[in-house]
Amino acid sequence: MTEGADAPMRPRPTVPPVYRGSSKVTQARARNWGLDDVIDAAFFAFAAGAALWLAWLVIGAGWHPTPWALLAGIAFWGLLAYLAIPRIHQVLTWLYVPDYFIGRTRTPDGLLGDPVNLALLGDEEDLHEAMRSAGWVRADPITPRSSWRIIISSLLRRSYPGAPVSTLQLFGRAQDVAYQKEVEGNPSQRHHVRLWHTPANWVLPGGRAVDWLAAATYDRAVGLSTLTLQVTHKIDADIDVERDYVVDDIRWASPAATLQIWPDFFTAYHDKNGGGDQVITDGDLYVLDLHDVVPDSQHSVELARARAADKRASRHRPGQLVIALGLIALLVAARIGSTIASAALSTTIDLLWSSGVSDARTVVYAAVGTISVILTLVVLGLGWAAWNGHPRSRIGLLIVLALSVSIDMSQVAALGVRHAPAWILTTSALAVLALLALTARPVHRWERARKAERRAARRPERVQRP
Structure with a gap:
């Protein structure tokens, strides 16, 4: 088989090879376990x-x-x-679920959650302006008060536009921000998207960089999780429909937003999320460029990273x-x-x-x-x-x-x-x-x-x- 013209070149060895470790993965080495950890x-x-x-x-x-x-x-x-x-x-999931990026979020219990199906380029201010312009409401944090309010709104079918969303984790932390849209004032059904800013100097598989990764899904009803028996929202299986809706909604409200599609970024598959709901995706990654939504924005993604670092370092x-x-x-x-x-x-x-x-x-x-x-x-x-x-x-x-x-x-x-x-x-x-x-x-x-x-x-x- 001949090497392709675009394949990375590696010189043919002139001496017998010597086995040695890779310097690229030294920082990913598993930490040693002490007696206290065991x-x-x-x-x-x-x-x-x-x-x-x-x-x-x-x-x-x-x-x-x-x-x-x-x-x-x-x-x-x-x-x-x-x-x-x-x-x-x-x-159990600590033993067998990978702790590196595989295009899936994780629940706090360690189960594989919703797939990552959207990426964004742009500053923090660009993100918030694009979502607000499209009529999306930022989700409230989970507190005893907001939890009680969503229970009452679900039972009495009252509108709660800022209802909290459950926590999913990426890069070892919960979502940095979540936005949602209720469907005709019904708190049991809503569009929602969770977003995480990427760590500094972090790249996607293939070497390309983005500022935000997101998981967009559509809540169709309230029910019990088949994996934990907890009360939760059940999502629509075809998450690509929700991804397309989020992208089109933002582009309709913000003409400065542009779109790239990275086809077959992930393998197309069907699987279950952390609530046991069926999910189906074509594996394409949609990348929204929001850099020009707010001209000369002052709040950079680096500021978002600094805020998250301060939060993690909190005493x-x-x-x-x-x-x-x-x-x-x-x-x-x-x-x-x-x-x-x-x-x-x-x-x-x-x-x-x-x-x-x-x-x-x-x-x-x-x-x-x-x-x-x-x-x-x-x-x-x-x-x-x-x-x-x-x-x-x-x-x-x-x-x-x-x-x-x-x-x-x-x-x-x-x-x-x-x-x-x-x-x-x-x-x-x-x-x-x-x-x-x-x-x-x-x-x-x-x-x-x-x-x-x-x-x-x-x-x-x-x-x-x-």
């Missing part, structure tokens, strides 16, 4: 199993012919759909850490309360009391009180250190939580799930929820960043020493 991964997986066990405990303990059966069923679905299954997906503690420490405090209080109650009701103490051993209650209460104080002080110390970003302290708290869950598991196994008392349900729920929050990836990343900062702060001192 332990953290083990607890991450343990939390997934504990969430499944908690869901089984809730449905088993509440499965009686009483009004509480319905409440137990709802709680079981919530634990399964929003805690147990997502964590299992995170564990704010992740919300999961705050929630976890609050749950741990409640768990310690519940454990101490149940221990004191058990001691007060102990038949052994009653027998000793009736036999004339008058100091029995005092001795037992003193022992229980001493152990409770020691346990509280240990947990408080570990919690304070974890609050300040010390990974080993967080691992200590994970050990305490794992022991608490294991104790409850053994007691449920001895009593039977149908006879599990309310206090076991309470302590189990607190411990498992705290485990899930404390092993969340944002907490792990935040602690690693704080650890790196402390090491960097100590380096100048070491250099100055003789």
